[in-house]
Amino acid sequence: MAPTDLDTFVAGLPKAELHLHIEGSLEPEQMFALAQRNGIAIPFGTVEELRAAYSFSRLQDFLDIYYQGADVLRAEDDFRDLALAYFDRAAADNVRHAEIFFDPQTHTDRGVPFDVVMRGLLAGMAEAEGRHGLTSKLILCFLRHLDEDAAFATLKMAEPWVDRLAAVGLDSSEVGHPPEKFARVFERAGAMGLKRVAHAGEEGPPDYVRQALDLLHIDRLDHGNRALEDAALVARLAREKMTLTVCPLSNLKLCVVDHLDTHPMRAMLDAGLRATVNSDDPAYFGGYVNDNFRALAATGRLSRADFVTLAKNSFLGSFLDDATIARHVASVDAYAAASA
Numbered sequence: 001m002a003p004t005d006l007d008t009f010v011a012g013l014p015k016a017e018l019h020l021h022i023e024g025s026l027e028p029e030q031m032f033a034l035a036q037r038n039g040i041a042i043p044f045g046t047v048e049e050l051r052a053a054y055s056f057s058r059l060q061d062f063l064d065i066y067y068q069g070a071d072v073l074r075a076e077d078d079f080r081d082l083a084l085a086y087f088d089r090a091a092a093d094n095v096r097h098a099e100i101f102f103d104p105q106t107h108t109d110r111g112v113p114f115d116v117v118m119r120g121l122l123a124g125m126a127e128a129e130g131r132h133g134l135t136s137k138l139i140l141c142f143l144r145h146l147d148e149d150a151a152f153a154t155l156k157m158a159e160p161w162v163d164r165l166a167a168v169g170l171d172s173s174e175v176g177h178p179p180e181k182f183a184r185v186f187e188r189a190g191a192m193g194l195k196r197v198a199h200a201g202e203e204g205p206p207d208y209v210r211q212a213l214d215l216l217h218i219d220r221l222d223h224g225n226r227a228l229e230d231a232a233l234v235a236r237l238a239r240e241k242m243t244l245t246v247c248p249l250s251n252l253k254l255c256v257v258d259h260l261d262t263h264p265m266r267a268m269l270d271a272g273l274r275a276t277v278n279s280d281d282p283a284y285f286g287g288y289v290n291d292n293f294r295a296l297a298a299t300g301r302l303s304r305a306d307f308v309t310l311a312k313n314s315f316l317g318s319f320l321d322d323a324t325i326a327r328h329v330a331s332v333d334a335y336a337a338a339s340a
């Protein structure tokens with residue numbers, strides 16, 4: 001499809017990405033290259049065969065293949081190269097700041113030391129800032145299908161690195177693993193000075209969103225789609241200016257929504273929620289952040305002004321300091337004025 005004026009406009013907007021699993025940015029080509037570099041066999045013959053396996057009807061279908069794919073990541077340079085490949089693509093989408101998730105348990109449980117993961121990701125982050133001026137922060141996610149003890153053990157490993165982490169998060173299989181399971185771990189993380197975020201309301205019910213607010217004391221809500229089923233909860237999220245990191249193409253691929261034309265982003269903006277646009281696991285869901293912006297633009301249900309709001313929200317919802325946020329928000333206004 002030929003790009004429209006709106007496509008060009010949304011692509012050029014300065015933006016932050018706040019919901020990106022770095023392991024989910026592992027493209028099939030890079031997976032094959034790392035498998036070869038590390039002498040690992042993968043159960044797919046070609047890149048095309050692997051891509052063809054990316055057909056999911058729910059979150060768990062995706063998670064099974066995503067954890068398998070991460071097995072090619074072994075050495076510090078693998079994590080650095082993974083991060084750099086993401087940042088190169090993000091910079092091309094005019095991402096100026098990214099707050100990226102990583103899943104240490106996916107690696108430590110395979111015998112890859114926590115420090116190897118950290119050093120590799122931090123090297124990629126530093127190189128991306130030098131190369132593109134793209135700043136970034138790290139969010140350590142606990143796998144919610146594992147138990148509380150395992151999360152505490154992971155937080156212990158993170159102690160020497162606490163100054164290099166912005167926040168803790170909660171991801172993996174949502175239904176059956178409510179936020180309350182991790183209330184004590186999140187309390188400890190908060191005491192360590194870390195911000196707190198959690199995936200909630202992707203597949204789980206509105207009550208999981210409420211638990212994330214009341215028991216995990218989250219600073220940001222990842223997904224949050226199903227909060228819309230509860231009007232009082234929506235009013236509270238709006239009143240508390242809670243940022244929602246929404247992932248349209250992910251929602252489509254994981255059948256959280258039937259069609260982008262009925263995606264709740266319109267309803268979220270109408271309700272005054274501080275929603276943002278993000279790519280989640282771009283290598284698996286068919287696109288990076290600008291692909292998500294363009295997919296929303298193609299619905300015809302969002303205006304230029306809505307996209308300006310979404311871009312500003314991405315900075316307002318970030319964990320940057322107030323002066324830096326103000327500078328980025330002004331850059332969005334300047335871009336919009338120049339494009340008028």
Ligand code: HPA
Binds near residue numbers: 202
């Ligand atoms: O979309 C997601 N949901 C839950 N866990 C995840 N881990 C990576 N991506 C996701």
Ligand SMILES: [Zn+2]
Binds near residue numbers: 019021171199222280
């Ligand atoms: Zn996610």
